[in-house]
Amino acid sequence: MGRWYFGWNIVAASALLTLLSSGLRLSIGPFFLPIAHDLGFSRSLLAGIVAVGMICYGLAMPVAGHLIARHGTRAVVLASAVIINAAAWWSVVAADATAFMLSFGVLLSIGLAFASPVAFTPIISHWFTRQRGMALFFLSTGSMAGLAIMTPVLTASIEAFGWRATLVGFAAVLTLMAIPVALFVMRDEAPAGTDQLPITATDGAPVTVAVTAPAPRLREALRSTPFWMICGGLFACGFSMNLLGTHGVPMLMDHGFDAHTSSMGIGLIGFVAIFGTLVLGRWSDRLPRRNILAAIYGVRGLGFFALVLVGTHWELYVAASIGGLVWAGSIALSSAILADLYGVRLVGVLYGLAYVGHQVGGMISAWLGGWGYERFGTHWLSFGAAGLLLLAAALVALKLPMRRPAAVPA
Numbered sequence: 044m045g046r047w048y049f050g051w052n053i054v055a056a057s058a059l060l061t062l063l064s065s066g067l068r069l070s071i072g073p074f075f076l077p078i079a080h081d082l083g084f085s086r087s088l089l090a091g092i093v094a095v096g097m098i099c100y101g102l103a104m105p106v107a108g109h110l111i112a113r114h115g116t117r118a119v120v121l122a123s124a125v126i127i128n129a130a131a132w133w134s135v136v137a138a139d140a141t142a143f144m145l146s147f148g149v150l151l152s153i154g155l156a157f158a159s160p161v162a163f164t165p166i167i168s169h170w171f172t173r174q175r176g177m178a179l180f181f182l183s184t185g186s187m188a189g190l191a192i193m194t195p196v197l198t199a200s201i202e203a204f205g206w207r208a209t210l211v212g213f214a215a216v217l218t219l220m221a222i223p224v225a226l227f228v229m230r231d232e233a234p235a236g237t238d239q240l241p242i243t244a245t246d247g248a249p250v251t252v253a254v255t256a257p258a259p260r261l262r263e264a265l266r267s268t269p270f271w272m273i274c275g276g277l278f279a280c281g282f283s284m285n286l287l288g289t290h291g292v293p294m295l296m297d298h299g300f301d302a303h304t305s306s307m308g309i310g311l312i313g314f315v316a317i318f319g320t321l322v323l324g325r326w327s328d329r330l331p332r333r334n335i336l337a338a339i340y341g342v343r344g345l346g347f348f349a350l351v352l353v354g355t356h357w358e359l360y361v362a363a364s365i366g367g368l369v370w371a372g373s374i375a376l377s378s379a380i381l382a383d384l385y386g387v388r389l390v391g392v393l394y395g396l397a398y399v400g401h402q403v404g405g406m407i408s409a410w411l412g413g414w415g416y417e418r419f420g421t422h423w424l425s426f427g428a429a430g431l432l433l434l435a436a437a438l439v440a441l442k443l444p445m446r447r448p449a450a451v452p453a
Contacts, residue, residue: 048238049230050170054178056228057163058185060120063217064158066189068100069284069313072292073198073306077206086293088140090413093289094406096148097281101402103156105395108165110157111231112392116166119157120225124218126154131214135207158221160186161398164378170233175382176332178238179375180324184317187371191313194292198306264385264393272439273377274397276340278404279436280373283347283429285405287312290412294351294422300359308359315367323372327379336376337440342369344433351426374401384444404432 071093079089110119130153133146156162160182171178200209264270287309295305326335346366353359378394385393408425415424 050167050178050233050238052228053163053170053230054167054181056224057160057167057182058188059220060158060217060224061160061163061182061185062189062192063213063220064123064155064189065160065186066193067197067213068152068155068159069186069189069288070193070197071289072309073194073201073302074206074210075289075293076296077201081206082140082143084140084143085417086413087410087417090289090410092140092144092148094410095144096152097285097402097405097409099149100152100156100159101281101399101405103153104159104161104398104402105392106153107157107159107162108392108395111162111165115231116163116229117225117231119162120221120229123154123157123162124221126150126157127217128214130154131210134210158217160374161378161394164394166229166231168378168382169231170237172237173239176327176375176379177324179379180320180327180372183371183375184320186374187313187316187320187367189313191310191315191317194310194313195303195306198292198302202302261389261392264389265396267384269384269444270381270393270397272443273381274400275439276336276373276436277377277397277401279340279429279432280377280404281398281401282404282408282432283343285402286408286412286425286429287347287350289409290416290422290425291350294412294416294426295359297416297422298351298354300356304356304359308363311360311363312367312370315364316370319368320371320375323369324375327372327376331445332376332380332383333440333443333445336373336380336443337437339369339372339376339437340433340440341437342366343373344430344437347426347430347433351422380443 075086075089075093078084079086084092107119110122130146130151134143134151137143137146163182164179167178167182168175197209197213200212204212291309292302292305295308296302300308323335323339343366346362346369349362349366350359353362377397381389381393381397408429411428412422412425416422
């Protein structure tokens, strides 16, 4: 039996931090109504603050990628803990909309971005070659576990202790996790041969490497059509994920479900997605990634129509279970496809830039969900738009180029 590959420790630690950071970002719903009622904000005003946070989260992604390239993953993870703690304490004492927007909307989003899946994509891409798709899918498992665990946990905590204590407690837990992970697990320098090394390290056989076309320069990559196709898909992904995270629980409560049932329904999506991720992760290194990405977008799009139509508990749980099977994977596949097409050297910057589109979509949906309901008294405008965007993204994904040639002996 071969030795344990240290890269999997990095994946596990990254997934754990992602569970917390993405879990909070995807679970704004439990905070939404308590904050609005406590601070006297309208839904439109608070939705606008959340929208500002979404775009700041996206804009911080390329910054995180740049800082990781210059100072390493360890420094950025530690910085995220400091920023999140400062933002949490500022948020709980904020007395007006401007201060709350700067603390909860801007500063907290920057801190979460520094501990997001995008921040860990470069280090994992460097540590994995043969199993890159699976490793990135396992990273996305953290996001789905965050949605599954954090939504009901935050709901229960807010009801028991209030949203202020819950937010400060979250910052404390993340800090306790981030410090040992940064100091003892994060290593940016991968061994020669990466995850192919254990196969050949003991017998001196030649390392198997992929023969590919030369990686393009950044300017060439930014001008290429596949990059913008991936950006379009991530826009639809961000629109839908942040819409569900911000307005999913309020939407279900508006449709007659109680707070616990609503949070459990949304959390079930993330719970089922954990198991869906394990299957999709194995397929991603064996089947064309564009086909899997198209299936994810397509089924998820139909799921958004179903969520607005459910009227009973069992309908909600069935729709959430089916949607959860394909809820994960679009981010992992997009980053893996970028690495396939443009090489690991550019994947951090390109994915950070592409993720801005994800957060622009999230910003629009966060605002549209609140404004659309106040203006028209229905959630069909925002949730219907999410479904249509995802179906369009599925068609675009089918047109992406195939992955680069398979590995051959060097």
